[in-house]
Amino acid sequence: MENQILLNDIVNAIENGELQAYYQPQYNAKKGVVGGAEALVRWIKSDGTIVLPKDFIPILEENGQLSVVDWFIAEEACKTIKLLKSRAVRISVNFGREHAHDSQFIEKLDKLVETYGIDKSLLGVEITESDVATDKQDVIEWVNKIVAAGYAVSIDDFGSGMSSLSFVKDVPATILKIDRSFLADNCQTERGKMTLESVFYFAHRLHLLTVVEGVETESQLQFINTCDCDYIQGFIFSKPLEKSDFIRMCIEEAPVEIGTMEPFEEGAVFEQVKILIDSVYKKFQLIKFANISKNSYTFMRYEDFMNTTIPETGSYDDCLRRIVDATVPESQKDILNAFNRKSLLEAYKNGERRVMRIVYQRDENNELHKVAIEDYFMESERNNDVYVVSFIQNLDFEDGTYV
Missing domain, CATH: 3.20.20.450 (EAL domain)
Known part of the structure; x- marks a missing residue:
């Protein structure tokens, strides 16, 4: 009641x-x-x-x-x-x-x-x-x-x-x-x-x-x-x-002032990590994670002239082939030899921390771009697979700027 x-x-x-x-x-x-x-x-x-x-x-x-x-x-x-x-x-x-x-x-x-x-x-x-x-x-x-x-x-x-x-x-x-x-x-x-x-x-x-x-x-x-x-x-x-x-x-009411x-x-x-990631994104137009032991990759950052030709995830070998195809003929062999999975695994076994090349590539409009490709080796505590983080940077600026 x-x-x-x-x-x-x-x-x-x-x-x-x-x-x-x-x-x-x-x-x-x-x-x-x-x-x-x-x-x-x-x-x-x-x-x-x-x-x-x-x-x-x-x-x-x-x-x-x-x-x-x-x-x-x-x-x-x-x-x-x-x-x-x-x-x-x-x-x-x-x-x-x-x-x-x-x-x-x-x-x-x-x-x-x-x-x-x-x-x-x-x-x-x-x-x-x-x-x-x-x-x-x-x-x-x-x-x-x-x-x-x-x-x-x-x-x-x-x-x-x-x-x-x-x-x-x-x-x-x-x-x-x-x-x-x-x-x-x-x-x-x-x-x-x-x-x-x-x-x-x-x-x-x-x-x-x-x-x-x-x-x-x-x-x-x-x-x-x-x-x-x-x-x-x-x-x-x-x-x-x-x-x-x-x-x-x-x-x-007018906006209130918010202190920082x-x-x-x-x-x-959280803010420090955010600033760090933002700065990395500004420097590198394309960032890729790859498990070269399992032949797989995925992109974390994907803003580059190649982003219309490379899928966001897939097999590492296929991704490398697409990168090689975009590279000028005189550098294709160097890229293939340096970044194929067998070469990367060998470099890792020899204790190298990274593999890097600077080459020229052409976009879908046939315009030429100077590009730095850097692969850093990473390890996982969960398994024995070999991982790489790839940073690809467009170097389209005056000679002497990038050292």
């Missing part, structure tokens, strides 16, 4: 305007401008009493009655997006796992965005790890349908549970919201920094946008930015705002 009374109270609160949507901005971590928001529910009674979400959301969720609140907040978000017009940003709404069993969920979302005439890319859906842990397969299928329908899906509170990696691996989300628990040490300990850097590396490899929740200090902000974070959500920029204040912020951390002085390994 108590639970039913609460549900009736919630419905009455909606009708009386006591239930409200608040918006916590998500700031673009590079530009300092609002790039999104999370819609949150607030229950403010007519006498001014505030009922905290933790005092009514769990009860509604336990009884499968939270959808009333979810859809109310979703509609409020659509109204706000419409009011923002050209200044609209994506607003994400929390939807509990009970919606995974609603066969008309996508239809309801579509009807909302059509009613308010907004772009569906501006209305996001947030789910939590606990949703998947409880009803994994149904939720995964549900998320697949949401993404296929054109809506962005955020994984909320990443890192707050024990199966987070598996959760992200299986759910086709587009945004990863990193839980505030990763900031508990204020980004001051080496262990904490390394853990957070690993989370960002994981997210980037999966091509996920990142949002960090609960950012409150300058130290946290500066370190997070060395990890190439996309959006910041936290009190350092803004607490959750009522609709009028949020709209005013999106329309009128010196990556080479603060132990920001």
